[in-house]
Amino acid sequence: MPVANPLADLIAEKGVLLADGATGTNLFAMGLEAGDAPELWNEDQPEKIRKLHRDFVDAGSDIILTNSFGGTRHRLKLHHAQDRVFDLNKRAAEIAREIADAAPRKVIVAGSVGPTGELLIPLGALSYEAAVEAFVEQMEGLKAGGADVAWIETMSSGDEIKAACEAANKVGMPYTYTASFDTAGKTMMGIHPKDIHGLEGDVSEKPVAVGANCGVGASDILSSLLDMTAAKPGAAIIVKGNCGIPEFRGSEIYYSGTPPLMAEYARLAVDAGATIIGGCCGTACDHLKAMREAIDTHKKGEKPSLEAIVEKVGPFRNKTAGTGEDTPQRERRGGRRKG
Numbered sequence: 001m002p003v004a005n006p007l008a009d010l011i012a013e014k015g016v017l018l019a020d021g022a023t024g025t026n027l028f029a030m031g032l033e034a035g036d037a038p039e040l041w042n043e044d045q046p047e048k049i050r051k052l053h054r055d056f057v058d059a060g061s062d063i064i065l066t067n068s069f070g071g072t073r074h075r076l077k078l079h080h081a082q083d084r085v086f087d088l089n090k091r092a093a094e095i096a097r098e099i100a101d102a103a104p105r106k107v108i109v110a111g112s113v114g115p116t117g118e119l120l121i122p123l124g125a126l127s128y129e130a131a132v133e134a135f136v137e138q139m140e141g142l143k144a145g146g147a148d149v150a151w152i153e154t155m156s157s158g159d160e161i162k163a164a165c166e167a168a169n170k171v172g173m174p175y176t177y178t179a180s181f182d183t184a185g186k187t188m189m190g191i192h193p194k195d196i197h198g199l200e201g202d203v204s205e206k207p208v209a210v211g212a213n214c215g216v217g218a219s220d221i222l223s224s225l226l227d228m229t230a231a232k233p234g235a236a237i238i239v240k241g242n243c244g245i246p247e248f249r250g251s252e253i254y255y256s257g258t259p260p261l262m263a264e265y266a267r268l269a270v271d272a273g274a275t276i277i278g279g280c281c282g283t284a285c286d287h288l289k290a291m292r293e294a295i296d297t298h299k300k301g302e303k304p305s306l307e308a309i310v311e312k313v314g315p316f317r318n319k320t321a322g323t324g325e326d327t328p329q330r331e332r333r334g335g336r337r338k339g
Contacts, residue, residue, distance in 0.1 A: 004174075007176070008174065008208050010062060014062065016275060016276075017063060017108075017277070018276075018278065018291060019062070020278055021056060021059075021061075021278065021280075021283035021285065021287060021288050022243070022280060023038065023112070024069075025282050025283070027041065027052065030045075031048075037075075037078070037081065039068055039070055039071050039076065040081065041067065042068075049067050049095050053096050055285050056285065057103045057107055059289045060292030061278070061288060062108060063108040063110050063276065064107060064109060065110045065111075065151055066092040066093050066109065066142060068092040068111060068112045068141075069112045071092065071112075071141070072134045073138075074118050076088070085137050085138055085141060087141065089138050089141025090144045092112075092142065093144070096109045096145075096147070097147070109146060110147065110151035111139065111142030111150050113138060113153065113164055114153060115155055115157070116131060119157075120157060120160060128159060128162075128163055131164075133167075135163060135164045136170050136171055139167055140171055142173075143171055147173070148174070149175060149176060150173045150176075151176055152164040152176065152177035152178070155177060156179060156188040157191075158191055162201045164177065165201065169204060169205050175208065176209045176210065176211075178210065178213040178238050178240065179193075179196060179213075180212065180213060181221070182215040182318070183318075185220070185318040193223075194228065194230065195231070209238050210228075211225075212224045212238070212239055213239070214241075216245065217242055217244060217245045217314070218244065218257065219313050219314050220241075221239050221241035222241070222265065222269060222272060223318075226304075226306075229273035233273075237274050238275065238276040238277075239277055239278075240277075240280045241280060242255060242279070243255040243279055243287055244256035244282065245314070245317060246281065246282065253281075255281060255282025259286050259289070260290065261313055262287040263290040263291055264313050266294040266295050266298075271300055271301045271302065272303055
């Protein structure tokens, strides 16, 4: 029996969807301390998580991500909470579900699933089977809490993406996955944007969408988007880029993006073929409101050139990831936790 797929249904209805903004950045603004686990706030500070989701919905988001990015046992053990995986993830989904159900329009609850933080064999000690097991444990909680889709994100390893996709199939959830192309235009483990398709492997249910999130800035994620759409025209692609370029000011990270810049990013993303557009680190509700208006009022145009991207949202910070015939040509120029 096919898995119910509200996300695919909403894509079919609306064409282009707006995802939400930064979880970590906004929770830090609400008082989360560096080094604390945001997931514990699902039980300790649920009213703040509700407010974050509600603010994202009010700003126009079609998709809200649960506060569960670090919700595997491997992440939670750093906070002595590895025995609370199911409950914390279930609570994360329940809070988001409550806000989505109260919204005046259809809002998708996406169960955020980040990397385990462990390296898989042979580079590390985590077996593929153990990774699948950890993701299953997390996704069972998210599904029980009412998440519509497993939102696998900020990945760098193809094996870990495959393990998370296998887990989603085992749990019976539709899913998406995104990687972070933040190392010379590739992921830390060497995945090129054009190779993002098909990393789920031989599973019965394929992803609703794949794509990129986080990274180093709007220009670079748009360049990755051109690679991804060229590799598989017509595929549903996610871009959830950081709000401008992250810069240290003293001990604090500051993001340079303004609402007008993020609106321009959203228009360029539509032109470049994105299906789901959102913001990652640094993206607040003012940025999302500008992106919502941009998506609603923009008529899709020609795919932008790399020169047009630089002109409108600033220079690339990644070095070129490749210059093959199947890769958009770039100038050779130089220049975690999901926020």
